[in-house]
Amino acid sequence: MSSEQKLLSGSLHGAPSVVIEAIEDGADVNYKQSLAIKYAVQNNDIDLIRFLIRIGSEIPHDLLDSCTNEKVKLLVNRVKKLKKI
Numbered sequence: 220m221s222s223e224q225k226l227l228s229g230s231l232h233g234a235p236s237v238v239i240e241a242i243e244d245g246a247d248v249n250y251k252q253s254l255a256i257k258y259a260v261q262n263n264d265i266d267l268i269r270f271l272i273r274i275g276s277e278i279p280h281d282l283l284d285s286c287t288n289e290k291v292k293l294l295v296n297r298v299k300k301l302k303k304i
Contacts (some may be wrong), residue, residue, distance in 0.1 A: 222246035230258035235267055248276045256282065260295070263288040272298055 220228070222244035229237030238255070242248065248255060248271060256276045259267040260283070270290065272278070278299055283292055 223296040226250060226255050229257065229284060230255035230264075230267065230274075231262075233262050233264050233267065235270065238267065238270070248274050251278060253277045253279050253282075260286055260291055263291055265294060268294060278302070 222241045223246050225237055225241035225248040226248070227250070229235065229239075229241060235243065253276050254270060256271045257279065259271060278295060283295055286292055286295075
């Protein structure tokens with residue numbers, strides 16, 4: 220399994236240790252148009268979202284289109300505003 224596949228699998232299944240291992244192995248956090256952070260948002264995994272943002276994940280324009288969790292929306296919108304500055 221490639222490091223990018225590990226990254227996506229860990230993000231999809233809410234396994235932060237797998238995500239960290241993938242990053243340590245050289246995975247591109249923005250692989251497949253930042254799919255890892257999309258999976259974290261789908262799972263409402265705020266800790267993983269924060270981690271991915273801290274290590275440089277881009278925030279796709281459509282990231283919140285299907286999000287219903289207000290805490291996730293608030294976090295992502297704050298980061299979007301900070302990145303515009």
